[in-house]
Amino acid sequence: MKNKDNINEIINFLQSEGTGVITTDEAAIEKAYTSLHGEQTLVIKVISILGGIFASSVFFGFMFIAGLYESPTALWLTGFVAIGASVLLSRISDRILLDTICISCFIVGLVMVGAGLSDSTPSAQILSLYFVVISCACLLLSQNYVLSFASTLVVNGSLICLIQSSKLHELLHVHIACLALLLCYLILQEAKVLSSGKAIAAKYGPIRTGLLFSFVSSLLLVNTNFFVQLAPETRWISTALCIVLLCYVVTRLFNTLSISSLPSKLLILALVALTLAPTALTPGIAATLLLLMLSFAAHYKTGMVVSAMAFIYFAGLFYYDLNFTLLTKSIMLFCSGLFFIVLYLLTTKKANNHENI
Amino acid sequence: MKHIQREDIHILARHSDVGEEGIDRALTAFVYPKAPAWHRFLRILFLVLGLGFSVLGIIFFFAYNWADLHKFAKLGIVETLLLLTTALSLHPKFNKDARNIILTGSAVLVGVLFAVFGQIYQTGANAYDFFLAWTLFIALWTLIANFAPLWLLFLVLANTTFILYGEQVAADWDATLLFTFLFLGNALCLLLITVIPKYRSNQPIPIYFSNIVALATATFATIGIVLGIIDNEHAQLPVLSASVGILYAIGIWYALKNNNSFYLALIPFSIIVIITAILFDIFDEEYMYLFVSFFIIVSVTLVVRNLIHLQKRNNHEKQG
Numbered sequence: 305m306k307n308k309d310n311i312n313e314i315i316n317f318l319q320s321e322g323t324g325v326i327t328t329d330e331a332a333i334e335k336a337y338t339s340l341h342g343e344q345t346l347v348i349k350v351i352s353i354l355g356g357i358f359a360s361s362v363f364f365g366f367m368f369i370a371g372l373y374e375s376p377t378a379l380w381l382t383g384f385v386a387i388g389a390s391v392l393l394s395r396i397s398d399r400i401l402l403d404t405i406c407i408s409c410f411i412v413g414l415v416m417v418g419a420g421l422s423d424s425t426p427s428a429q430i431l432s433l434y435f436v437v438i439s440c441a442c443l444l445l446s447q448n449y450v451l452s453f454a455s456t457l458v459v460n461g462s463l464i465c466l467i468q469s470s471k472l473h474e475l476l477h478v479h480i481a482c483l484a485l486l487l488c489y490l491i492l493q494e495a496k497v498l499s500s501g502k503a504i505a506a507k508y509g510p511i512r513t514g515l516l517f518s519f520v521s522s523l524l525l526v527n528t529n530f531f532v533q534l535a536p537e538t539r540w541i542s543t544a545l546c547i548v549l550l551c552y553v554v555t556r557l558f559n560t561l562s563i564s565s566l567p568s569k570l571l572i573l574a575l576v577a578l579t580l581a582p583t584a585l586t587p588g589i590a591a592t593l594l595l596l597m598l599s600f601a602a603h604y605k606t607g608m609v610v611s612a613m614a615f616i617y618f619a620g621l622f623y624y625d626l627n628f629t630l631l632t633k634s635i636m637l638f639c640s641g642l643f644f645i646v647l648y649l650l651t652t653k654k655a656n657n658h659e660n661i
Numbered sequence: 662m663k664h665i666q667r668e669d670i671h672i673l674a675r676h677s678d679v680g681e682e683g684i685d686r687a688l689t690a691f692v693y694p695k696a697p698a699w700h701r702f703l704r705i706l707f708l709v710l711g712l713g714f715s716v717l718g719i720i721f722f723f724a725y726n727w728a729d730l731h732k733f734a735k736l737g738i739v740e741t742l743l744l745l746t747t748a749l750s751l752h753p754k755f756n757k758d759a760r761n762i763i764l765t766g767s768a769v770l771v772g773v774l775f776a777v778f779g780q781i782y783q784t785g786a787n788a789y790d791f792f793l794a795w796t797l798f799i800a801l802w803t804l805i806a807n808f809a810p811l812w813l814l815f816l817v818l819a820n821t822t823f824i825l826y827g828e829q830v831a832a833d834w835d836a837t838l839l840f841t842f843l844f845l846g847n848a849l850c851l852l853l854i855t856v857i858p859k860y861r862s863n864q865p866i867p868i869y870f871s872n873i874v875a876l877a878t879a880t881f882a883t884i885g886i887v888l889g890i891i892d893n894e895h896a897q898l899p900v901l902s903a904s905v906g907i908l909y910a911i912g913i914w915y916a917l918k919n920n921n922s923f924y925l926a927l928i929p930f931s932i933i934v935i936i937t938a939i940l941f942d943i944f945d946e947e948y949m950y951l952f953v954s955f956f957i958i959v960s961v962t963l964v965v966r967n968l969i970h971l972q973k974r975n976n977h978e979k980q981g
Contacts (some may be wrong), residue, residue, distance in 0.1 A: 310669040317690060318683045328677035335674045345927050348968055354930075355961030359954045364938070366950030404961050408954075495685035498674040505675050560696050600702055603667070603692050634721030641715025648707035655700050 308333070349403075353450065356581030357405035363412055366374065380420025386413030394448030403450050410442070410454060414641050428469035435462035443507075445595025452507045464522065464532065472534045475500065476525065477541045482521045488549055489513065491598045491607075492556070516595070516607055520614050523588045526620060541586035550594045553601065579643075586625070676753045722865070731783045739777050743770045746961040761808035768799040768814055777801040790823035796822050802821045816850065816874065837897040840885025844901065847878040848908050872923050875912075882908075887938040921973050922968055933957060 313417070315326050336505070390409035393402055396529060417438065425431045441456035467475045490497060490512050498505045524541060525532050551573050558569055583589040592615035599607030626633055641654060671689050673679060679687075694702070727735070749755070750763040773796045778784070778790055797816040803815040820843065828891070829838040854871050882905045889898040909928050916924035940953055 310665045311673055314665060314669060314673055314687050314691070315677075318687060321686055325676055326679050326683070328673070332676040333672055336676065344826065347922055348965055349932065351961060351965055351968075352928050357964075359957040359961070362950055362957060363954040366954065368949070370948075370951075399778050402962075403963070404958055405912060408958060415808065493687060495681045498671065498684050499679070499681040502675050505671065508671070519691070555666060557699065561699055562696065596706075599697075603694055606772075614870050630721055630725035634718045634725060636718070637714050637721055638718025641713070641718055644707045644711030646711075648704055648711055651707060655704070 308459075331562070340558075342597060349450075352403040353407060355404045356411070359404070360408045360411045363408070367416075376423050378420075380417045383413045383416030383420055384416075386410070386416060387438065389413075391442055391445045391452060394446045394451045403448065406448060407450050407454065407653045414438075414458065423513060428533070429466060431463050432466035432469055436466065443511075449510045452510035454513045456511050457518060460514075460518035460522070468532050473534055474538055476522065476532050476534060477538065480522050480526070480542050480587070480591075481545050483515060484546060484549055484594070487512075487515050487519055487595070488598065491602045491604065492553075495600060512604070513606060516610060519595070520610060523591050523614070523618070526587055527625075539587055539623065540584040541548065543580070543584045543590050546587060546590035546594050547577055550580070550590060550597065551576055553594065553597050557597075557601075583622055584612060586618055586622040588614065589622060592618055664896065667692050668961075673702045735777055735781060736774075737811065738769065739774045741773060743767060745768060761806055761811065764806050764894065765808065765811045765814060766801060766809060768802060771795060771798050772818075776920045789822055789829055792818055792822040792825060801908055813870060815872065816847075816877075820847070820877070829964060835897065837885055837889040837901060838893065839903045840881050841904070844878060844881040844885055845904060847874060847881060850874055851878050875924060875927060876910075879927050879931045882933050886935050889937075890942050922971060925968060926964065929960070932962050933964075936960075 306312060311328070315328070318326060336401045386409045390406045390413060393406045393409070414435075418435070419634070421431055421434060426436070426626050439462060443459060444451055446455060460479075463479060464476070467473065467479060490508070494508070494658035495509055523542075526542065528536060554576060555569070563569060563572070582592045582594070592611045595607060595611035596615065598604075599611055623633055624638065626636075628636070667688075670684060673687070681863050685951070690928065696772060723738070730738075746763055746767040750760045750767060752760070755763070770792075775791055775794055776905050784790075796815065799811075799815060799818075803811050823843060824839070827834050827842075849873065851874050854866055854874060858866055882901070886898070889901065909932070912924050912928050914922070916928075937953055937957065940949060940956070
């Protein structure tokens with residue numbers, strides 16, 4: 305089979321590099337490939353998710369009309385049953401077919417638990433804490449791409465709700481810092497994560513994508529003051545961390561690009577830090593550039609697309625918020641453009657020099 | 662040579678005793694980009710940022726001074742830009758794709774020119790006039806260039822013109838009639854797109870283009886029928902339903918013959934939405950919601966199951 309040959313080719317390559325003899329579980333590999341064939345199409349994934357959302361929204365309509373919300377206890381009990389059913393479903397069957405039912409149960413269950421518990425819990429804080437615990441449990445127990453992805457999103461959402469309900473809004477920076485560090489680790493140390501256990505290795509993809517989307521949404525919250533009110537002066541904390549991480553990624557790049565002289569390395573790092581310093585109040589710019597570099601380094605296409613679109617948005621936001629006249633802004637934009645064109649010409653010249661030598 | 666992908670390495674990692682170092686070596690060799698790819702990426706990044714910011718700077722500069730410009734200056738600037746881009750698109754130095762992209766830019770500038778004209782002279786014309794003029798003036802370019810994005814722009818403009826005409830001039834049309842026309846028009850385009858490559862095989866039509874037109878056609882059909890059901894305007898509904906039914910049947914037959922999974926997902930999904938609307942209209946009780954949600958789950962599951970079977974059959978035929 306075509307894909308089995310890929311595995312053999314990788315094993316041959318590794319053994320030729322001297323990693324020793326490798327034993328494989330052939331039956332499990334066969335099974336993984338046959339279930340993979342059915343999962344590959346984007347169309348099928350999209351239809352399952354859309355169908356799930358459509359079905360659960362209609363179900364909510366039923367809930368409200370039938371007056372199910374009158375008994376909170378019944379509500380959250382049914383909710384727990386629904387969540388449990390979705391996790392169970394994800395474990396006993398790995399057919400993508402049941403994805404629609406799985407995701408519908410999960411969404412419906414979460415909303416029911418929320419609606420049922422909101423009266424009996426003394427504060428929104430404790431409710432958010434409940435959600436964090438429930439979604440963490442779902443993340444650990446589920447064995448399904450879409451469910452793990454959704455659980456990751458819910459964990460992050462409930463953490464942000466926890467921050468907001470505790471009125472400790474500045475903790476959002478800590479949250480963003482943790483997400484940035486986690487994403488860096490996950491993407492750069494892919495091999496380490498993959499070799500640390502079958503369960504975690506299976507969930508690598510959905511957790512990475514879930515963290516990506518959570519990271520971008522948290523960044524959106526920083527500038528809009530919508531849910532969490534941050535003092536503008538504190539925004540530079542997130543930007544500073546992203547710049548540091550970006551410098552770290554660039555340092556790792558020096559080996560690949562064979563840049564070895566210390567002055568050039570320092571110059572490049574200083575350039576990165578100085579270019580991004582003026583954007584201190586919009587952490588999104590430095591963060592999305594970090595994401596773009598990480599995604600390209602790991603050949604992670606979804607990450608590249610999402611970070612590119614987010615970068616365009618945050619760059620636009622930055623220029624929009626500036627308190628200068630349109631004339632000054634236009635000159636600033638043009639100067640930024642010239643700066644990057646100069647960088648482009650420099651890198652092209654260096655590449656040509658390398659080729660000529 | 663087979664293309665080794667990340668999934669292969671992940672599967673190997675899960676089901677063998679390859680250590681961290683081995684996985685790292687495999688990823689570096691087969692998945693992660695090497696120096697030349699990085700060089701290209703950085704150069705493209707800087708070029709895009711540089712050009713993007715510079716162009717924006719120029720646009721903002723003109724936006725700042727726009728109100729103070731004399732009207733001939735305004736028209737002159739846009740016309741000069743238009744002439745420049747059109748001349749560039751004829752220059753033999755660029756390859757065909759680049760020239761087509763520049764021509765698409767010119768087509769957008771035609772619209773800008775008409776917008777500036779309308780703003781200066783406060784023509785007070787209905788918006789549909791503007792779009793109609795724009796559509797007509799780029800029709801010849803679209804026909805000759807035969808470039809998919811330009812055709813897409815043309816179709817978007819044609820549809821917008823028609824929708825605005827229906828809203829502003831022919832106000833006695835009801836919504837269903839408008840959507841019937843839109844559906845039939847786009848369906849005709851779709852038929853032409855599907856049939857023409859069989860006779861002129863030198864110009865293959867990109868899949869994304871026919872998929873977008875199909876998506877638009879199905880959307881108009883679905884919205885038209887659902888509106889007709891909700892508004893209880895049953896006058897036009899039979900005509901629309903009959904033509905939609907015929908076209909969907911042809912679509913499914915064509916998709917099965919050519920293993921086109923996009924159509925096989927789009928048409929059933931549209932039918933599911935329509936049946937949901939019918940169910941809500943006929944039975945207005947609370948238990949209907951529960952029944953409808955089960956119906957959606959079951960029908961989507963069936964569609965997905967059929968798509969997977971089709972794909973398995975595809976793969977078997979390719980390997981066999």
